[in-house]
Amino acid sequence: MDGTSLVMLGVILALLCASAMFSGTETAFTAASRAFVTRRAKEGDRRAGTLSRLSERKDRVVAAILVGNNLVNTTATALASALLISWFGEGGVAYASLVMTALLVIFSEVLPKTLALRSPDAAALRVVPVLSTTMKVLGPVADLVNLVVRGTLRLFGVKTPEAERPGITEDELLGAIDLHGMGHQGPADLAARQERGMLRGVLSLDDMTVRDVMTHRSRVVALNTGEKPEAMLAKVLASPHARFPLWGRDGEEILGVVHARDVLRALQTAQGDTAKMDLVAVAQPASLVIETRPLREQLQEFRKAPIKMAMVLDEYGSLKGIVTLEDIVEVVVGQIVQRGEAILGDLSENGEVEVRGDLRVRDINRELGWDLPEDEAATIGGLVAARQRGIPQVGTEVSIGPYVLRVLERRGQRIDRLVVRPLNPAIPA
Helix, strand or coil: CCCHHHHHHHHHHHHHHHHHHHHHHHHHHHHHCHHHHHHHHHHCCCHHHHHHHHHCCCCHHHHHHHHHHHHHHHHHHHHHHHHHHHHHHHHHHHHHEEEEEEEHHHHHHHHHHHHHCCCCCHHHHCCHHHHHHHHHHHHHHHHHHHHHHHHHHHHCCCCCCCCCCCCCCCHHHHHHHCCCCCCCCHHHHHHHHHHHHHHHHHHHHHCEEHHHHHHEEHHCCCEEEECCHHHHHHHHCCCCCCCEEEEEEHHHHEEEEEEHHHHEEEEEHHHCCHCCCCCCHHHHHEEEEEEECCCHHHHHHHHHHHCCEEEEEEECCCCEEEEEHHHHHHHEEECCCCCCCCCCCCCCCCEEEEEEEECHHHHHHHHHHHCCCCCCCCHHHHHHHHHHCCCCCCCCCCHHHEEEEEEEEEEEECEEEEEEEEEECCCCC
């Protein structure tokens, strides 16, 4: 083998390495997480800042990389053909095609792209110098290529976007949230499941209304002016709550909101005489909201309001229930346990769990990792009633997807207790 052949082999090897570099760079650049790059750029990482700027014209960068990659591949193949023809004659063309195809596919395509995909974020930061140099050298060529491509597409009536698509969509973000912590075991899995629930809760604020989280008036601990003052005081002392709606005529007349300390103030004003206690005089004005108000708007209202409770009305002006700041917070963090209150009963060996009928379906799904439908009714009792199209009798079993719900107890026309179990024990519990 003469010196010329050795030089050509060295050049071919260098071109194969350059091809591998372009392939790995393209994969790392396109697979890198936009959220990761943005966060690192805000932290002051210069490479991430450069990568973020380059990502604003991703089509231009990809075109430059492809131009460079095809240039080195074509040159390497041409040199290999010339070298093998000098060795084997006309048969060298076939040998060059076979050898270069194998080398390019294995060492210049699959291998570098596989390595880049193992850690695309870190790889993208490492190849920033390559990207910058490529854009300086081949950027004008990439612009020409994109111009030709857009012109060709217009001939066939295909419109091309002029700007980069907007940031990550909600569906993409939800998909990323679902992947968070997957594969963890034990306490790490529980923590990841809780974090996924909180992240999904934040996103759901835009899609929910006050009606979805309010406490129905049938479950509201309220002070009614039709009751004796002694009875109202006993109700305040027996309740775990600190704020109470004050109304008359069983909710037809809304008089305000009373805090537990307001009751003490009224009692002090009456010099300890419960019969003379006037709660109307110490009540604070009640905030009234329509049940269809978006939850995020109500959250912003609570941030500014001194009283974190509002009366919820329907479209006819009738009282439906109340909503508090805690109700909205629970969408994100899950149900907050009150004194003496359990979120769920204990799970049995077959995954069966006893729940209150007024427990929200969303809270059950969050706590157990289940997938009961949340769009048919807010509470688990309401879900059973909706499926039965009426109030079921005690002992009635209802199948909903991969779950069976059995009514244990009714209180009047309200489902008070149920048992829920998954048909398939493999369902997370």
